[in-house]
Amino acid sequence: MSATLIRAVSADLTVRALVAVTTPVVEEARRRHGTYPTATAALGRVLTGALLLAATLKRDERLGLELVGDGPLRGVLADATPSGDVRGFALRPHTHLPPRNGKLDVGGALGAGRLCVSRVPLAGGDLYRSIVPLVSGEVGEDIAHYLVTSEQVPSVVGLGVFVDRDGQVEGAGGYLLQPLPDASERTVDALAAAVEAAPSPSTMVRDGLDAAAMAELLLGDLGTTVLQRQPVRFRCRCSRERAGGAILAMGREEIEDILGTDGSVEAVCEFCGERYHVEEDEVRALLAGG
Numbered sequence: 422m423s424a425t426l427i428r429a430v431s432a433d434l435t436v437r438a439l440v441a442v443t444t445p446v447v448e449e450a451r452r453r454h455g456t457y458p459t460a461t462a463a464l465g466r467v468l469t470g471a472l473l474l475a476a477t478l479k480r481d482e483r484l485g486l487e488l489v490g491d492g493p494l495r496g497v498l499a500d501a502t503p504s505g506d507v508r509g510f511a512l513r514p515h516t517h518l519p520p521r522n523g524k525l526d527v528g529g530a531l532g533a534g535r536l537c538v539s540r541v542p543l544a545g546g547d548l549y550r551s552i553v554p555l556v557s558g559e560v561g562e563d564i565a566h567y568l569v570t571s572e573q574v575p576s577v578v579g580l581g582v583f584v585d586r587d588g589q590v591e592g593a594g595g596y597l598l599q600p601l602p603d604a605s606e607r608t609v610d611a612l613a614a615a616v617e618a619a620p621s622p623s624t625m626v627r628d629g630l631d632a633a634a635m636a637e638l639l640l641g642d643l644g645t646t647v648l649q650r651q652p653v654r655f656r657c658r659c660s661r662e663r664a665g666g667a668i669l670a671m672g673r674e675e676i677e678d679i680l681g682t683d684g685s686v687e688a689v690c691e692f693c694g695e696r697y698h699v700e701e702d703e704v705r706a707l708l709a710g711g
C-alpha cells in the first residue's frame with residue numbers, strides 16, 4: 422500500500438483527524454539504516470509521529486522530533502515537512518530487546534529521558550523549541566503528553582509498527598486526533614469510545630485499511646469527512662555538495678590525515694545513511710575553495 426496522510430474532520434467539524442499509513446516509509450528507513458526490530462519500531466513510530474505533527478504546521482516550517490533516553494537505544498531523531506517528506510535515524514540501530522506483553526519494547530529501549538520538538542521556519546527567523554520528559558517512551562503517548570502540556574491542545578495519538586519474522590516492516594501507521602475547543606462533552610466521550618474500540622494502528626494497516634478507512638473507525642459515530650490526501654515519503658535533503666561542506670568542517674589537519682591513509686574521504690549522511698565518496702583531487706579542490 423502506498424504511503425499516505427489524510428486530513429479529516431468529524432461530521433460536526435469539532436474533531437480534527439490526521440491519519441497516516443507509512444509502511445513503505447518505515448521499511449525504507451529500516452533498509453537504509455539496517456535497524457533491528459525494536460529499533461525499527463521506535464524509528465518507525467518517530468518518523469510517523471513527525472509526519473503527523475508536521476501536518477499541523479504552517480507551510481513554511483519544518484518539524485524536528487527527538488526522543489532521547491538512558492535505555493540501550495539512546496535516542497531517535499526525525500524531521501518532517503508539511504509537504505510529506507520525512508527522514509530520521511536511531512542512535513543505536515542494532516538495538517533489539519525481548520518483547521514485552523507480546524509487543525516490541527520501544528519504551529524499554531528508550532528508557533527515561535525527554536522529548537524535544539523543534540519548529541524551524543524555512544525562510545529563517547526564530548527557532549521554536551520545546552522539551553518535555555518522556556511519559557512511557559512508547560512515543561505515541563509521549564507526543565500526546567507534549568501536545569497537552571506544551572501546546573495546550575488535548576490530543577489522542579496512536580502510532581504502531583509491525584515487524585515480521587524476517588525483520589521487515591509489514592505494517593506501519595498512526596493517527597493524531599484533536600477535539601477542537603467547541604467540541605461538546607458528548608463528542609469527546611464518543612471519540613474516546615471509538616478510539617478504545619478501534620484496533621491498533623499497525624493492526625488496521627496489516628488488515629489492509631487505508632488512511633480514510635482508519636479515520637472512519639477512529640471517529641466512529643461522529644462521521645468522517647476527508648478534506649485532503651497527500652503522499653508521504655522518506656526523503657533526505659543531503660547532497661554531494663553538502664557532503665563536501667561536511668568534509669571541510671572536519672578541518673584541514675584531519676582531512677590530510679584521512680587522505681594520507683585512504684587517498685579519499687567518505688562522508689556518510691546520518692539521517693539517511695547515504696555514503697558520499699570523494700576522491701583526493703576533488704577534496705583538494707574543496708580545500709582550495711573551488
Ligand code: ZN
Nearest residue numbers: 657659690693
Ligand atoms: Zn541524507
